[in-house]
Amino acid sequence: MHGRLKVKTSEEQAEAKRLEREQKLKLYQSATQTVFQKRQAGELDESVLELTSQILGANPDFATLWNCRREVLQRLEAQKSPEELAALVKTELGFLESCLRVNPKSYGTWHHRCWLLGRLPEPNWARELELCARFLEVDERNFHCWDYRRFVAAQAAVPPAEELAFTDSLITRNFSNYSSWHYRSCLLPQLHPQPDSGPQGRLPEDVLLKELELVQNAFFTDPNDQSAWFYHRWLLGRADPQDALRCLHVSRDEACLTVSFSRPVLVGPRTETLLLMVDESPLAVEWRTPDGRNWPGHVWLCDLPATSLNDQLPHHTFRVIWTAGDAQKECVLLKGHQEGWCRDSATDEQLFRCELSVEKSTVLQSELESCKELQELEPENKWCLLTIILLMRALDPLLYEKETLQYFQTLKAVDPMRAAYLDDLRSKFLLENSLLKMEYAEVRVLHLGHKDLTVLCHLEQLLLVTHLDLSHNRLRALPPALAALRCLEVLQANDNAIESLDGVTNLPRLQELSLCNNRLQQRMVLQPLASCPRLVLLNLQGNPLCQAVGTSEYLAELLPLVNSILV
C-alpha cells in the first residue's frame, strides 16, 4: 500500500535483538577477562583504564573494576607529571559523571568519587556540591547522593546553616524524604550546640518549636507518611542519659557487693575497669554477672572478703569508681545491719519521662493537643495514636496512664500487624509506672499482677525488690535478667504462659517460688532452681510437667533442700 512502511516482524526483531545481545556479551566478557589478566600480571597501565571504562560505562556496579582503576590511578600518580595527572583526574571525574547517569544509585561509582576527591590536592568542592544538587533535583531521595553530599559538605566545611537551607528547599518540594529530615537532625545540634547534651543533643526551645511546626505541617498534610513522624519522634526524644552507677548494694550475709549501671557494660581487665575502695583503701575483687555468664549487662557483683564486713568498725564504706564512665557511688554498711545500699531514684532521675523545662512542657502539651485534633480527623492513623501515647508518657506517665491504655487498645485494633510489638511496649510502660508507684510508696514490694504483661524489662531497676508478684499475665519466660534481683525473697508468677526459668538463677535470698498454671513441660527447665540456695517452697501445680511420671522424684533429687514442693 502506498506510503505504508515495511516493518520487520516481531520474530525478526527478537532475533536481531538476540544477536545484538550475544555480540555485546562477547565483548563484555573478553574485556573483563583482559582486565583480570593484566591485573594479575601487574600491568596496571592506561590500557586498563580504557578497558574498565568500557565495561563500567555500561555496568557501573562492577566493584572489582573500580578497585582496578584505583590501583592504576595510584600507580600513575607516581609516574605522571602534575599536568598529565590533572588531565587524568579531569577525565576521571567526567567518566564518573557519565557512570552516575547510567546508574545514579551505584555504590561503587559514588565511592570512587569520594576516593578520588579525597586524593586531590585542590578539589573543587563547589562543583561537587553543584553535582549533588543536580542529582537530587532528579531524585530528591537518592540517599547515595545524600551520603556524598554530607561527605562533600564536611570536606568543604560548608556552614551548617547553608546545608540546613538546602534541606529546607528539598523538603519544600517533597517532604517524604528521610534523608533530608535526617540531615536536619545532624545539622541542628551543630547549629545550636547546647551545654551538657551528648552527640544527639537536644535543641533550644525556639528552634524546637519551629521544627515542630514544620513537621506538623507534614503530618497534617499526609499523616500516613512515616518520614515526618520519625523526625517528630527524634525532636521529642531525649539525649542519651549520662553514664552513671544507678545502685550500689552490699549484703553482709552473702558477702557480696552488687552494682547496677545506666547501660550494659562488660567489666574486665581489657574492657571497663571498676575500682572498689573499701574504707578508702583499694580492694582487688573479681567481678561477675549474677547469672555467671559474664556477658555485657547492667548488673555486676563481686564477693567481699570477711575482713571488709566485720563488725569491729561502726561502719564500712564501699566506693565503686567506674573509670571509663567517669562515675562513682558510695554506700555504707552500718554495724549490726544486714545490708546497705545507695541508689538513684527513678522518680528523681526522671528515668521514664523527658526532663522538661516549663516552656518545653508547654510545647509538648500543645503538641499533644494538635495530635489529638489530628486523631479526631484521622481516628485510624497509627502514627498519630502512637505519638499521642509517647507524648503522654513524656509529659506525665502516671497522670495519663488510663488514657494511654485506651489509646493502646485503639492502636492495636487499627494496627493488628504490630500487636505483639505494641503489647511489649505497653508492658514496658506499665512496668515503668509500677516502678514509679513503688518508689513513691517507698516499699520493696512490686505488684505486677493482672497487667497483661507480655515481657519483663527494666529488671536492673529492681535490685532491691524483695517481693515480686507477676501473676495473671501473659509472660512466656522468666528471662535471664531476672537474676539481677539479688534481694528477691518471694516470687509469684502464677497463671502465665511461662516455659523457661532461665532468670531464676543464683537468687541468693529466694525462698518461695510459685509457678502455678504455666506451661512448664520439660523437667530440664527446672535446672536453674538448684542454684537458689534458700529456696524452701516451690509450687508447680497446673503445669504440664506435673503429669509426667517421675517428676516428684526428679525434683526431690534436684532440689534436696526444698522442703515443700507442690506438684
Added chain:
Amino acid sequence: MADNLPSEFDVIVIGTASVNSITGLPESIIAAACSRSGQRVLHVDSRSYYGGNWASFSFSGILSWLKEYQENSDIVNEGPAWQEQILENEEAIALSRKDKTIQHVEVFCYASQDLHEEVEEAGALQKNHASVISENPTEAVHSAYLPSEDESLCIASCEMLTEQTPSSDLETALEISNVKVTGETEKHDDKTCMKSASEEETSKNVPTTEGTALQPKKTRITYSQIIKEGRRFNIDLVSKLLYSRGLLIDLLIKSNVSRYAEFKNITRILAFREGRVEQVPCSRADVFNSKQLTMVEKRMLMKFLTFCMEYEKHPDEYKAYEEITFSEYLKTQKLTPNLQYFVLHSIAMTSETASNTIDGLKATKNFLHCLGRYGNTPFLFPLYGQGELPQCFCRMCAVFGGIYCLRHSVQCLVVDKESRKCKAIIDQFGQRIISKHFLVEDSYFSENTCSHVQYRQISRSVLITDRSVLKTDSDQQISILTVPGEEPGTFAVRVIELCSSTMTCMKGTYLVHLTCTSSKTAREDLEPVVQKLFTPYTETETENEEVEKPRLLWALYFNMRDSSDVSRNSYNDLPSNVYVCSGPDSGLGNDNAVKQAETLFQLICPNEDFCPPPPNPEDIITDGDSLQSEASEASVILEANSETPKESASLGNPEEASQ
C-alpha cells in the same frame, strides 16, 4: 504548483478558508492518523502556514489579522468558474469564503506610544501594522470594532505575507528547563524539537536581545518596544492547556509526535477571592508549604482530595448527595468556606450551579489524576503557543507521505447525484481532485449548509501586561486563575497568564488570555474581570513602582464561534463521506479535539490503529527501491506560492522518517 498535484487521493482534509477561521487540531490529527495508516492524504489550506487559528500570531501577525477586519476587505480570487465543471449527474456544495467565526473585535493600546513612524518589528515582512492603533493612544480607544456579523472580514487566498511563526530564540530556549512529554519509561530522549528546522532562518532575522533586554524595574515598556520585539510574541486565538493525563498527551506520546514539541508545566493555580489573588494549594507539596491554611484545614483538604482520587470506591460517601449540586455537596463535607471555594472553582473548575455532585467529583478526580505527572500542577503549556500542536501533527502526516498544499483554497465539493456521495473537490484553479473521504471544518460550510445550526459563542480577550497578577520570587510563573461569574447566568472566566519563558511574549511582559462562554460581547463579558485584576497604564504613575495591580499595555477582545457539540444532522444535505470537524470549544483541555479526531478516523479507516507509534528505524526494511527516498519525495510540500521553501523543506526532511 497546482499542476504537480496528483488528481486522486484517499482523504482530502480541507483546511481553513481564511486566516481567521478556527481550525486546526482535529483536522491535523486525522490527517496524521490517516497518513500513518497508509492513506493518501491531501491537506489543502488557504494559508501560508499551518494550524489556522491554532497557529500563534506574532505581534505584527495579530495586527495584520486585525487589519483584515478593519479593512473589511472582500477581495475574493474567484478563479475559473467551477459551475461549468459540474456534470449533469452531479451537484455541488459550494464552500464559504467568508469567515463568520470571529465577531466583536476590539483593541486597546495603553502603552505609551513614543512611536517613531519607522519602528518596525524586527524581521517582520508585514508593513502598515500600526494602522490599527488609534491616533490617541493614552486613552483607551477601540479602533477596530466590527458592528455587524454578516460583514465578512477575510478572504480566501489573500496574499498577505505573515512571517513564519513561531519565531524562536534558541539561546533563550536553551536556558529554560522544559518538559519533554514522553512515556514515563523513556527518559533519555534526544531533544528533537520543531525549532531546529527553522533555526537558520530565525537566527538571521532575530536581532540579539542582550542589548535591548528590558529591565522592567527601570524601563517602562513602550508600544514601540512591543512592536520591535513583536516576534517574541506568539499570540494564540485559542487559549487552552494540556491536562497532563489528557487524551492529547496520551496521543502525543503514543504517536511519538511529542518529539516535535516542548512543554512547560503550569507553575501555579490561582484563585480570586475577596478582591485578592491567592495561590491555591492543590498538590501535596503546596498544602505542606501553604502559609494560609491552618493545620486542620490542611488535613481537611488533603483528606477530601484523597477521597476524590478514588471516590468511586466509597459510594456511601456521596450516594446520598447525587441529586444536589457539587457546591451544596461540598458544604456537607468537613471543609471550611475557603477550602470549598478552592475545590469548587479552582480544582473542579466548575460553578455553584453548573455541576452536580458526581460531575464535580469527576472533575476533581481528573484534576488530581493529572497532578504530579510532570510537575506540581496538572497542566502543560506548549512552548511557542498552542499553535505548535497542529503543526506537530502536520509534520507527522508529512513524514508518512501526506501532501500539504498551502495557500490553496477549495471552491466546492462535487456530489454524485445517484450515490449521494461526494467524489471530488474543485480547487481555486478549477482543478478537480478525486477522493474517497472529505474532511471539512465547520467554518468552511456556507450559509446554505448550516442554516439550521445553532452556534454558541466564546468570549476571548488577550492582554499584554507588565507584571504578574501575583508576585513571587520568580517572575517566570505560568498561572491559571478562575474567576467565577458574578451574577446568575454569567459564566466563570478562565485567566491564563503566560510568562516570557513560554516563548509567547517579550521579556518583561506577560501575555494574559481570558476565556469564557459568551453571554454578551467579549468586551462586555470580560472587561469587569480585566478591571478587577489589572489597571490601565497611565503616564502619571511612572514613579510609583508599588502599584499593586499589573498594568495593561495592550488589550484585545473578540468573540469566537463555538461549533463543538453540533450534531451532524443539523447540517443540510451532507453526503455520508463528508465529515465535519468542529472548531475549538470553550473548555480548558483538548480532549474534545482528540475524541473527535479518533471518531472520524474510525469512520474513514475502520479497524485501523489510531496513530500507532512509528516503527523503530532499525526495523524499517529498506529494499532496493529505497523506501526512504520515496517517502521524502512524497512528503515534499506543494505550494501555490512557493516563496517559503524552508518550512516545507523542514517538513519534508527525510531524516525524520528514520528517526
